[in-house]
Amino acid sequence: MARAVTPQRKLTFTILAWLVALLIFFPILWTLLTSFKTEGDAILFPPAFLPPHWTLENFFEVQSRSDYFKHFFNSVVIAGGSTLLALLVAVPGAWSMAFSPTRRTKDILMWMLSTKMMPAVGVLVPIYLIFKNLGLLDTLSGLTVILALIDLPIVIWMLYTYFKEIPVDILEASRMDGAVLWKEIVYVLLPMAVPGIASTMLLNIILAWNEAFWTLNLTAAKAAPLTAFIASYSSPEGLFWAKLSAASTLAIAPILLLGWFSQKQLVRGLTFGAVK
Amino acid sequence: MATANTSRLARTMLVPSVAALFVWMIVPLALTLWYSFQTYNLLNPINSGFAGWTNYYYFLTDPSFFQAFGNTLILTISVLAITVIGGTLLGMLLDQPIFGQGIVRILVISPFFVMPTVAALVWKNMLLDPNYGIFAWITTRFGIAPIPWLESYPLFSVIVIVSWEWLPFATLILLTALQSLDEERKEAAEMDGANFISMFLYIVLPHLARAITVVILIETIFLLSVFAEILVTTSGGPGYASTNIAYLIYHQALLDYDVGGASAGGVIAVILANIVAIFLIRIVGKNLDA
Numbered sequence: 001m002a003r004a005v006t007p008q009r010k011l012t013f014t015i016l017a018w019l020v021a022l023l024i025f026f027p028i029l030w031t032l033l034t035s036f037k038t039e040g041d042a043i044l045f046p047p048a049f050l051p052p053h054w055t056l057e058n059f060f061e062v063q064s065r066s067d068y069f070k071h072f073f074n075s076v077v078i079a080g081g082s083t084l085l086a087l088l089v090a091v092p093g094a095w096s097m098a099f100s101p102t103r104r105t106k107d108i109l110m111w112m113l114s115t116k117m118m119p120a121v122g123v124l125v126p127i128y129l130i131f132k133n134l135g136l137l138d139t140l141s142g143l144t145v146i147l148a149l150i151d152l153p154i155v156i157w158m159l160y161t162y163f164k165e166i167p168v169d170i171l172e173a174s175r176m177d178g179a180v181l182w183k184e185i186v187y188v189l190l191p192m193a194v195p196g197i198a199s200t201m202l203l204n205i206i207l208a209w210n211e212a213f214w215t216l217n218l219t220a221a222k223a224a225p226l227t228a229f230i231a232s233y234s235s236p237e238g239l240f241w242a243k244l245s246a247a248s249t250l251a252i253a254p255i256l257l258l259g260w261f262s263q264k265q266l267v268r269g270l271t272f273g274a275v276k
Numbered sequence: 277m278a279t280a281n282t283s284r285l286a287r288t289m290l291v292p293s294v295a296a297l298f299v300w301m302i303v304p305l306a307l308t309l310w311y312s313f314q315t316y317n318l319l320n321p322i323n324s325g326f327a328g329w330t331n332y333y334y335f336l337t338d339p340s341f342f343q344a345f346g347n348t349l350i351l352t353i354s355v356l357a358i359t360v361i362g363g364t365l366l367g368m369l370l371d372q373p374i375f376g377q378g379i380v381r382i383l384v385i386s387p388f389f390v391m392p393t394v395a396a397l398v399w400k401n402m403l404l405d406p407n408y409g410i411f412a413w414i415t416t417r418f419g420i421a422p423i424p425w426l427e428s429y430p431l432f433s434v435i436v437i438v439s440w441e442w443l444p445f446a447t448l449i450l451l452t453a454l455q456s457l458d459e460e461r462k463e464a465a466e467m468d469g470a471n472f473i474s475m476f477l478y479i480v481l482p483h484l485a486r487a488i489t490v491v492i493l494i495e496t497i498f499l500l501s502v503f504a505e506i507l508v509t510t511s512g513g514p515g516y517a518s519t520n521i522a523y524l525i526y527h528q529a530l531l532d533y534d535v536g537g538a539s540a541g542g543v544i545a546v547i548l549a550n551i552v553a554i555f556l557i558r559i560v561g562k563n564l565d566a
Contacts, residue, residue: 010372010373010374010375011375013369013372013373013374014374014375014376016369017369017370017372017374017377017380018374018376018380020366020369020384021379021380021383021384022383024383024384024386024387024440024443024444025383025384025386025387027387027395027398027399027402027403027440028386028387028390030398030402030403030410031394031398031402034402042402043407043408044408045407045408045412045413046413047408047410047413089292089293089296090293092289092290092292092293093289093290093292093293093294094293095289096286096287096289096290097290099286100283100286100287102283108290108294110557111297112293112294112297113557114553114557115297115300115301116497117497117549117550117552117553117557118301118305118546118549119500119501119522119545119546119548119549120501120503120522121501121503121521121522121525121526121541121542121545122304122305122308122542122543122545122546122549123304123305123307123308123542124525124526124529124530124538124542125307125308125311125529125535125538125539125542126303126304126307126308126311126539127304128529128530129307129535130304130307149296149297149300152293152296152297152300153297156293206389209391210389210390210391210392212391212392212393212503212504213501213503213504213522216393216503216504216507217526217530226391227391227392227393227504228393230391230393230394230397231393231397231504231507231508233397234393234396234397234400234507234508234509241401241402241408244397244398244401245398245402248394248397248398251391251394252389252390252391252394255389255391256386256389256390258389259385259386259388259389260382260385260386263381263385263448264452266448267448267449267452270445270449270494271449271487271490271494275449275452275453275486275487275490
């Protein structure tokens with residue numbers, strides 16, 4: 001029996017919750033609104049809440065002045081590429097630990113998690129010098145590999161917690177029916193593993209898209225993804241708030257949408273399965 | 277039927293993950309350690325050689341280290357306090373039956389998906405700017421002169437920005453944990469006449485303990501190395517007022533080209549992070565058994 005909720009109580013909490021939510025969301029809403037303003041309207045004081053003159057010009061300007069889509073493309077390549085690379089390495093590993101655990105599986109998992117604790121600045125110098133010597137600075141491939149490595153522990157862990165939930169009994173049943181190993185994997189396990197792999201992929205794309213330590217330190221003009229491109233707006237060469245907002249809106253929109261659809265998986269992935 | 281064949285296959289499948297992480301962990305760390313004992317400045321490559329503990333000595337006795345260390349602690353602890361307390365309250369609020377719960381939830385968690393450079397620049401310009409920012413407008417409405425937040429209160433400003441990014445994370449995790457709280461237990465406690473405070477202290481808080489621990493420890497990993505937010509807002513300044521250890525090392529390595537000194541700093545950052553990591557690994561390990 002659900003507790004009785006008085007309409008009054010519900011209304012009070014509704015108003016309170018909406019107020020707080022709008023307050024928290026305000027900087028994003030403000031960015032969105034400013035992206036449709038002219039540069040002059042963007043710095044009106046007192047500020048104009050809605051754009052006095054709606055315009056799409058900023059979005060075109062951002063593209064024509066600074067080749068926005070090149071950086072967008074870089075972000076897609078780096079986030080997508082590092083995710084695929086990490087999955088390629090992690091799926092067999094997580095699979096093996098989930099379905100053929102040994103006495104040391106737990107220690108291996110813990111050790112993998114511990115590599116995630118290493119602060120990036122601790123290895124900034126050698127990575128930078130290695131990249132410099134190998135000509136990997138400001139290249140997409142170099143950054144893709146680094147991001148795949150830093151996310152690998154989370155990917156393995158998340159896959160492991162998903163694979164763990166696949167009932168092994170079903171394997172016994174298919175073996176009774178005389179299935180061979182590869183058939184077992186392709187027809188029985190894989191279909192059950194796909195949702196877990198997809199969730200992991202989603203979370204990792206979000207994390208890689210927003211990664212802002214290695215992307216800022218290892219790229220310049222050529223391979224800069226959106227994180228680094230947006231950072232170039234910090235130079236105080238005048239006020240370009242409308243353009244900054246347009247660039248920001250385009251940079252965060254795809255990930256915001258992905259994030260809204262993957263709240264549950266996010267909790268699970270970011271807490272290594274400790275909170276579900 | 278776990279034959280020797282399948283277990284050999286399983287072990288082979290594990291090799292790439294273990295090898296990749298092993299190399300990733302050992303090679304750069306060994307190099308950092310090596311450089312930290314070398315005199316090595318990219319601007320002066322001729323003057324090089326074994327430096328002994330000199331790099332550590334200079335790094336640890338530099339006043340900027342103490343300030344950066346203090347700033348790192350203040351930043352980490354403040355953001356943790358704000359996000360955990362705020363996240364608990366917000367989680368409890370969102371757990372109530374309200375109209376439009378789904379949308380409210382989406383609005384609240386959104387900042388977590390905003391990339392750090394965008395978050396920092398939006399705050400720096402459109403919100404905190406002393407001439408045209410929203411905050412300046414609000415303060416002038418109350419008859420207070422606009423405050424140049426990033427110049428006058430740089431560390432505080434960074435704390436606010438980072439808290440805005442991490443509050444949604446804490447809220448989302450704690451809300452998820454709250455939703456698994458047994459409705460009947462709450463009812464029983466209410467029937468026994470428990471008021472809000474005793475309900476919170478004896479039922480809600482114990483239930484959240486594990487989730488709060490996880491939030492604290494995961495946030496700590498990220499908060500100890502906040503970087504982009506500082507780079508694009510204050511560049512660590514004025515002076516070293518908003519420099520944390522991560523930014524200090526970056527400054528020494530890529531702006532001063534002092535490879536030896538930055539590496540010594542890197543080793544110290546790794547040691548500090550490991551002290552925290554030991555606790556995290558233990559707790560997650562315990563939860564793994566549960």
